[in-house]
Amino acid sequence: MTVPALEADALGKRFGRRSWALRDCSFRLPAGRVCAVVGPNGAGKSTLLALAAGLLAPTEGTVRVLGAHPAAARSRVGFVDQDKPLYPQLTVAETLRMGADLNPGHWDADTARRVVAGGDLDPDRRIRALSGGQRTRVALALALGKRPELLLLDEPMADLDPLARHELMGLLMGEAAAHGTTVVMSSHVVAELEDSCDHLLLVGGGKIRLSGDIDDLLAAHTRVTAPAGADLAAHEVVESRTTGRQLSAVIRPSGPLPDDWRTTTPSLEDLVLSYLRNPAAPALTPAPETLEAAV
Ligand SMILES: Nc1ncnc2c1ncn2[C@@H]1O[C@H](COP(=O)(O)OP(=O)(O)OP(=O)(O)O)[C@@H](O)[C@H]1O
Structure with a gap:
C-alpha cells in the first residue's frame, strides 16, 4: 500500500x-x-x-x-x-x-x-x-x-x-x-x-x-429540475428550491429518478456553492473502514 x-x-x-x-x-x-x-x-x-x-x-x-x-x-x-x-x-x-x-x-x-x-x-x-x-x-x-x-x-x-x-x-x-x-x-x-x-x-x-x-464527488450528485412538490424524500438532499411550478435541487440519488425529471451533473462550483449555502446538508466523506482502501 x-x-x-x-x-x-x-x-x-x-x-x-x-x-x-x-x-x-x-x-x-x-x-x-x-x-x-x-x-x-x-x-x-x-x-x-x-x-x-x-x-x-x-x-x-x-x-x-x-x-x-x-x-x-x-x-x-x-x-x-x-x-x-x-x-x-x-x-x-x-x-x-x-x-x-x-x-x-x-x-x-x-x-x-x-x-x-x-x-x-x-x-x-x-x-x-x-x-x-x-x-x-x-x-x-x-x-x-x-x-x-x-x-x-x-x-x-x-x-x-x-x-x-x-x-x-x-x-x-x-x-x-x-x-x-x-x-x-x-x-x-x-x-x-x-x-x-x-x-x-x-x-x-x-x-x-x-x-x-472530484470526479467521484460530482458523479455522486445530480442537479434535478422537477415539477414543484416532487418527492425527494428517498434521496440525500443538499439543497432544494421551488420557484413557481418548478423545483430545482442538488441531491445524492439513492436510486433511479422519474423520467419527467431533468437531470445534469453539477459543475464543481455549483456543487461547492450548494454545500456552502446549506451548512446542514449531509456530509459525504469516505467511511473510516473504506479510507484504507481509498489510498
Ligand atoms: N490563533 C488563533 N487563536 C484563536 N482562534 C483562532 C486562531 N486561529 C484561528 N482561530 C479560529 O479558528 C477558526 C478557524 O480559523 P481558520 O483561520 O483556520 O479559518 P479559514 O477557513 O482559514 O478562514 P479564512 O477563509 O477566513 O482564511 C476561526 O473561528 C478562527 O477565529
Whole structure:
C-alpha cells in the first residue's frame, strides 16, 4: 500500500478553552494528487494546513504527513502561509540564497529563479519594498525551489493579478506534474480550481463536509429540475428550491429518478456553492473502514 501524502484521524484543534477550529476530521489524501481545500471564512482551512505543516499541534487526534509526524517531514514539505512570512530586510536574491542554504542537496535554483523572473523582480530589491503579490511570488519561489514532495499552499493566489495568477498556476501545475508533487491548496475562487485540482476537501464549521476524488464527488450528485412538490424524500438532499411550478435541487440519488425529471451533473462550483449555502446538508466523506482502501 502506498503511503498517503496527508492523513488525518479524528483530528481536532481547539484555541483557548472552548473554541474548536477543527473537530473530528478524518481523511486520506493519496500521493501525487492536487487537492483543493475550500470552505467559508473561519471554516478551519488555515488551521488544517498549519497542522499539516507542523506549525500547530493537534488538541486531539493525529495528522500524518508523507507517513511521518509533521515535524519529522518538514524538510520534504513546502508551505506558503496566507501571510507569506519572509525576512523584510533581505533582498530577493538574498532570500533565494537563504533557500539554497536551508535546503542543501535539494535546492532547485532554476525553478526558484524562474518563478521570480516571471514577475520581473529586481533581485536587489528588499522584501519590505515589494507589493503583496510580489512577496507571494518570492514565497512560492522558496517553496517550489525546495523541491518538496508535498506542497501546502494557503490561498496562494489571493493577492496576484489575473495574469500572474494564470502564469503561476500554470508553472505550479507543470512543476507538480513533472515531479509527482502532491499539492494541497486552499482558495475561495472555486472556478480557478476546477481545471487544476483532482481532489477536494470541503471544510465547514470545523468539520470535513466533502472529501474525495472530484470526479467521484460530482458523479455522486445530480442537479434535478422537477415539477414543484416532487418527492425527494428517498434521496440525500443538499439543497432544494421551488420557484413557481418548478423545483430545482442538488441531491445524492439513492436510486433511479422519474423520467419527467431533468437531470445534469453539477459543475464543481455549483456543487461547492450548494454545500456552502446549506451548512446542514449531509456530509459525504469516505467511511473510516473504506479510507484504507481509498489510498
Ligand atoms: N490563533 C488563533 N487563536 C484563536 N482562534 C483562532 C486562531 N486561529 C484561528 N482561530 C479560529 O479558528 C477558526 C478557524 O480559523 P481558520 O483561520 O483556520 O479559518 P479559514 O477557513 O482559514 O478562514 P479564512 O477563509 O477566513 O482564511 C476561526 O473561528 C478562527 O477565529
